Amino acid sequence: MIDLHYWTTPNGHKISIFLEETGLPYRVVPVNIGKGDQFAPDFLRIAPNNRIPAIVDNAPAEGTEPVSVFESGAILLYLAEKTGQLLPRDLRGRTEVLQWLFWQMGGLGPMAGQNGHFHMAAPEKIPYAIERYVKETARLYGVMNKRLADREYLAGEYSIADIASYPWIVPHQLHEQRLEDFPHLHRWFQAIQARPAVQRAYALVQKINPPRELSDAEKEAQRKVLYGQGGTPATR
Template sequence: MIDLYYWTTPNGHKITLFLEEAGLPYTIHPVDIGKGEQFQPDFLRISPNNRIPAIVDQHPKDGGAPISLFESGAILQYLAEKTGLFLSSDLRLRTQTLQWLYWQMGGLGPMAGQNHHFNVYAPEPIAYAIDRYVRETARLYGVLNKQLSGRDFITGDYSIADMACYPWIVPHERQGQDLNDFPNVKRWFERIAARPATQRAYALVQDINPVNAAHDEQARKILFGQDAKTVQ
């Protein structure tokens, strides 16, 4: 059994995509980040960076005590290694998949996240910041589009690299991107969206967070008012 500490963000969706694809039993523990639930001591013991997602694997592969993990990329890699799914054992394919997983973690996610912030959540528009992150997001879409040329998925077969990237492409309109400009990404995106496991994973939103509370003022203060004192 996997205990999943989750909210309905792109990083949260990565893990539900894997769990639904793999058929692993899991229990969701919602962590409403707009209400500050990520600062509860019980959660911080699992995720010291006060971010979702996090998991506790109650039955790890070695048969020992439960293992907790934070950081979505680390969780995807752990689950892939636990199950033997969505990460090839072939050295070259495995290396390529991990490269694209880390590309998402270090590039697509952070840049699209800043895009979201300045386009949607900032209290006032800052033209330079909006232009900077919309352009960088477009560059990254272009990189992904090139990689997907002649491929159904990022490294051939469906993998944790696809699960990492897909949720960050879902809000492409909010990022100022038109998928028609990236035909390989569009084809890939539609293929993943049609997967039953993807549809089950995203259906969870209606049960857990049907209204995006991150738009209210109190939630913005909690989400965007953090500094070093927050973690002391």
């Protein structure tokens, strides 16, 4: 049994998609990041960067004590190796997948995240920052589009590289991107969106954190929790 410490963010969706795709038994442990659950001592013991997702594998392959893993890319790699699924075993195939997994972790996720932040969360609209991240998001979409021109998925076969990238394409409208401008990416997106495991993973949103309109006071309180921290909370 995997304990999935989760909230309904793109990085959280990565792990729920993997678990649904592979059928690995798991239990969701909600971590409400808008209320500061990520700073609780119990969570910090398994996720010292005070970010979701994190997992605890209660039945690791070695049969030892439970293993905890934080950082979504590391979790995907750990689970792929544990299950022998969604990561090729041959050198070339594995290398292809890992390149695109790390591309997402170092590029698509951070850039699209900053895009969303300056669009929706920043208290001051800064035109330069918005333009910068919208353009960089578009550039990265273009990289994916070109990559997908002659293959079905990022590394050929469906893999953890696709699982890592898909949740960061879901909010494309909020990031001022038109998938119609990227036809190969659009085809890939629709194919993954239609997968039953992906639909089951996203159904967790309604169960864990159903969308609702926040008051201005709630938005400000969440902003302080999510973006107002310095070094102290993670070192408690």
